[in-house]
Amino acid sequence: MIFLGTGASELIPNPLCGCDVCRRALASRDPRDKRCRSAFLLDGENMIDCGPDVMSACAKEGISLQDLKHIFLTHSHSDHFASVTLENLQMCVTEPPKLEIYLSREAWDGYQRLGEVLTRQDYTNYPEKAGRWPKQCTFIPVEPFTEFPVGGMTVSAVVGRHPGMFGGEQSLNYLFQKDGKTTFYACDTGLFYPETFEYLKKFRLDTLIIECVFGKLPLQRDKQHMNLEFLFETIDQLTAQGTVDADTHMYITHVGHKGGLLHEELNEALQARYGSRICAAYDGLRI
Ligand SMILES: [Zn+2]
Ligand SMILES: [Zn+2]
Ligand SMILES: [Zn+2]
Incomplete structure (x- = not known):
């Protein structure tokens, strides 16, 4: 598994x-202080999100995507899914x-409508380009809290407290079970x-x-991202219910500049x- 982008939408720096x-x-001079936008490779066939920095991240890391089959979109924000x-x-x-592209029903509905608009407008002078997405990509809506094979x-998805750009859309957080290991x-x-x-509750995570995003910054409890306080509270509750235990490996991603922490400072706060x-x-x- 490889982190291609661990920053939030604004990048760091x-x-x-x-x-x-x-x-x-x-x-x-520490390359870990520079964070591109969101993407994560589960393996050569499966990627989560497709942010605007995927191509340059792959080029930099020497990663081929020729075997890619599935993209799991968390939501429609442009740092997670850049149509370009x-x-x-x-x-x-x-x-x-x-490619099969998995996404929430609301995002799927939104992109169908967006696709119609793009086909009618942007491609008026380039009719051969119209419908290229549908030809190469199959968009598949996901039912949350329901397992499906890929x-x-x-795979299954839970609903995150985070709206996307389409009406009623909320992010999906994905669970992957393979070879007896579970990654969330x-x-x-x-x-x-x-x-x-x-x-x-019915899962024990090998990898979380x-x-x-917000590190040391205080937040209202209905905020649609985590800070360290919310993160610790969440991990503690997952631990109390047995979803996380001493053998679970935990990785923090989607780090923003408002959190006030460079890589090593964040790492120290987590490991303390x-x-x-x-x-x-x-x-x-690579993990
Ligand atoms: Zn984001
Ligand atoms: Zn977002
Ligand atoms: Zn800044």
Whole structure:
């Protein structure tokens, strides 16, 4: 598994931003202080999210996506799904792979309508391009809290406390079961809904990957992202109900500049609480 992008939508450093984190990250010689936008490779066939930095991250890390089959979209925000990336990925000399793209019912509905608009407008002068998405990509709506098979995996999704850009859309946090191991990717989300905790009771996680956009910044409890306080509360509750235990490996991703922490500072805050079984992820980290 490889983290391709561990930043939030504004990246770290945002070159237009003069905040403490961006200034220090810009000057830092530690590559772990520079974070691109969201994407994660489960393996060569399965990717979570397809943010705007996927192609450059793969080029930098020497990763081929020629075997890619499935993309699991958490939600429609452009740091997680950049349609231009999907378009550009398919500009291949060789035949690009056909892709199945999983997403929430609301995002699926939104993209169908968006696709109609794009076909009518942007492609008026390029009729050969119209319908390229449908030809190469199959968009598949996901029913939350329900298991479904994908490749050799059993997949399910819980609903995150985080709206997407389409009406009624909320993010999906995915559970992947393969070869007796369970990985949970919780990005983006605020504090979990009670039904999410309830659903997770039947799992023991080998790997938990969870967001922490806001680090040290205090938040209202209905905020649609995590800070360290919310993250610790969530991990403690998952531990109390047996979903997380001493053998669960935990990785923190989707880190934003408002949290006030560079990589090593975030790592120290995490490990002060849970020791070496938790760490701050960084772009290019292989686990
Ligand atoms: Zn995001
Ligand atoms: Zn900044
Ligand atoms: Zn988002």
